[in-house]
Amino acid sequence: MIITKKIMRNVTLTAHPLGCRQYVQNQIDWVKAHADQADNPLYRPVTPSNFPKRVLILGGSTGYGLSSRVVSAFAGGADTINVSFERAPSETKTATPGWYNTTAFEAIAKEAGLKAESVFGDAFSNETKKRTAQKIRETLKQVDLVIYSLASPLRTDPATGVTYRSVLKPIGEAFTALSVDMDSPVVKQATIEPAENGQAEETVKVMGGEDWSLWIDYLIKENLLAPNAMTVAYSYIGPKITYPVYREGTIGFAKEHLEESANNITKSLEKLNGKAFVSVNKALVTRASAVIPVVPLYMALLYQVMKEKGLHEGCTEQIYRLFTDRLYANETVPTDDKGRIRLDDWEMRQEIQAEVEKRWTLQQEGQPLQKGDLEGVKQEYDQIHGFGFPNIDYSLDVDPRVI
Ligand code: NAI
Numbered sequence: 001m002i003i004t005k006k007i008m009r010n011v012t013l014t015a016h017p018l019g020c021r022q023y024v025q026n027q028i029d030w031v032k033a034h035a036d037q038a039d040n041p042l043y044r045p046v047t048p049s050n051f052p053k054r055v056l057i058l059g060g061s062t063g064y065g066l067s068s069r070v071v072s073a074f075a076g077g078a079d080t081i082n083v084s085f086e087r088a089p090s091e092t093k094t095a096t097p098g099w100y101n102t103t104a105f106e107a108i109a110k111e112a113g114l115k116a117e118s119v120f121g122d123a124f125s126n127e128t129k130k131r132t133a134q135k136i137r138e139t140l141k142q143v144d145l146v147i148y149s150l151a152s153p154l155r156t157d158p159a160t161g162v163t164y165r166s167v168l169k170p171i172g173e174a175f176t177a178l179s180v181d182m183d184s185p186v187v188k189q190a191t192i193e194p195a196e197n198g199q200a201e202e203t204v205k206v207m208g209g210e211d212w213s214l215w216i217d218y219l220i221k222e223n224l225l226a227p228n229a230m231t232v233a234y235s236y237i238g239p240k241i242t243y244p245v246y247r248e249g250t251i252g253f254a255k256e257h258l259e260e261s262a263n264n265i266t267k268s269l270e271k272l273n274g275k276a277f278v279s280v281n282k283a284l285v286t287r288a289s290a291v292i293p294v295v296p297l298y299m300a301l302l303y304q305v306m307k308e309k310g311l312h313e314g315c316t317e318q319i320y321r322l323f324t325d326r327l328y329a330n331e332t333v334p335t336d337d338k339g340r341i342r343l344d345d346w347e348m349r350q351e352i353q354a355e356v357e358k359r360w361t362l363q364q365e366g367q368p369l370q371k372g373d374l375e376g377v378k379q380e381y382d383q384i385h386g387f388g389f390p391n392i393d394y395s396l397d398v399d400p401r402v403i
Contacts, residue, residue, distance in 0.1 A: 003017075003094055010181060010290060015094050016100075019386025020101050020403070024070070024108065027070045028105075044324045046076065046323075048075070052143075052328075053144060054078060054142065055068075056080075057069045057146075061096075061097075061101050061118075063149065065149030067314075069147075071320050073105075073116065075324070076323070079116070079139065082105075083120075085152075091401065100403055106118065119135055123150055123215075124152075125156070136219075142223070142225060143225060143229065144226045147232055147233075148233035149233070151207070155206040164203075166206035167250050168250065169194060169245070176189055179297050180300060182378055186369075187365055190294060192293050195249070200250045207255070209265075216231055228273050229272055230276070230327065232276070235255045235258055236280060236281060238344075242294055245292065261276075277340070277341050280342050280343060281318055282344050284380075285380040285384070305355045305359070306352060307376070309352065321343060
């Protein structure tokens with residue numbers, strides 16, 4: 001079939017197998033090129049002996065989780081297991097991008113002599129935890145690092161069977177701000193109604209730290225974490241302009257819970273001399289972030305400013321810095337006063353934020369976006385679904401089951 005991009009309410013419904021393979025290959029190429037490049041002032045070369053050799057990535061098929069897998073394997077030579085929720089392809093329907101990415105990654109990693117396995121299923125369920133434990137026993141014996149990179153709209157609590165939904169809403173009052181859609185450069189007003197009773201708590205159940213803690217407790221109980229094992233979950237803070245819908249909204253509530261959970265998880269890991277961290281990452285276009293109102297406008301301005309200053313990064317560059325500059329650089333991992341790793345340091349630089357704020361004031365409802373890089377944002381969004389690669393002929397008939 002000829003696979004074209006199909007978008008509904010800012011969500012892309014199709015994915016291109018050859019494009020997803022290209023997307024993964026590009027990440028691998030970037031990591032390999034930088035891992036032994038000694039003269040780059042922004043990205044240090046890798047000392048593979050410091051790196052973890054067995055890594056479990058929860059949510060390792062797209063976005064930050066996929067990049068965590070690529071950096072683990074192709075900078076550090078790690079064997080990896082991914083856990084993610086995917087739809088396989090059929091003769092007439094494309095798979096999720098995560099399915100294609102995972103299939104491509106595992107083929108390339110195996111060719112390079114690395115172990116690379118996946119468990120497809122609902123990471124929140126006890127059954128997936130059990131299947132993952134079995135997979136670790138069979139392939140890696142134990143793991144040195146667990147990356148927690150799930151982004152999900154819902155979670156069924158395995159203890160009660162109750163399903164909770166996460167929402168991206170302000171708390172208390174409606175929030176109105178300028179925004180853009182991926183498919184139109186025209187700036188418009190977006191109003192987001194406040195969360196209803198219980199929605200903030202539900203978002204905490206889905207995107208807070210409860211499931212992360214359950215995973216780590218379970219892996220400790222099953223003796224699947226190696227001495228000195230670390231675990232990292234990803235969070236976001238962002239600028240004041242997005243606070244009402246992000247950091248002070250329902251999702252921010254959940255991120256605070258996630259960040260507090262790191263302390264308790266570190267206590268659980270004490271016997272292994274292990275540690276849990278939250279890493280606050282940069283705003284980037286992923287399947288999860290593209291649907292947050294107001295955020296695409298912020299990202300378009302931020303991308304432009306950071307590109308002009310030579311500081312723009314994608315997921316791969318961010319996670320590469322996480323490993324080389326933070327987690328495995330020295331004895332102690334550098335953090336802020338709340339114990340969080342800050343990979344958003346470049347995004348939050350005073351001069352970057354001041355310029356983004358200045359450009360925000362140029363925007364007018366009904367007018368095209370000014371001095372922003374919406375094209376760059378759209379290009380990244382297309383590429384995470386395997387579209388927009390110049391070397392791929394999208395008019396050719398391809399079998400969606402073959403990658
Ligand atoms: P993403 O949508 O690209 O990746 C989410 C991953 O979770 C995918 O692998 C997906 O298959 C998996 N997943 C979702 N539900 C699942 C389930 N029930 N069972 C198993 N796997 C499931 O998202 P992204 O943006 O990479 O987000 C990952 C984390 O990074 C999130 O915690 C997010 O809040 C955080 N983050 C994202 C930022 C951004 O700008 N994109 C910035 C800072 C933090």
